Amino acid sequence: MGLGIQWQVIAAFGLGIALLYVTGYLLLLPFKVVLKLLGNALLGAAALAICNVFGAFIGLYIPLNPITAIIAGYLGVPGVLLLILVMGILKIF
Secondary structure, three states: OOOOOOHHHHHHHHHHHHHHHHHHHHHHHHHHHHHHHHHHHHHHHHHHHHHHHHHOOOOOOOOOOHHHHHHHHHHOHHHHHHHHHHHHHHHHO
16 A cells, blocks of 8 residues: 555655755855855955055055955955054064
């Protein structure tokens, strides 16, 4: 008194759901990395802009060029802090 569904159909259905889950996970993983990099870039750009606006009062200015943009964009706020540290060291010497 079965339902007339073969076990192969149920197994194929389960395998399809598992493959769909794995495919979705693989597509979502790079998207998370892209969102993290985008977030770091936005925070780094904002921190660099704030540093240049408010740092002008104390004589701290980080020039915007491709190297500083890449450092601030990739590392985010820690990258801007690194740039501030390097600019401070360069002003001493």
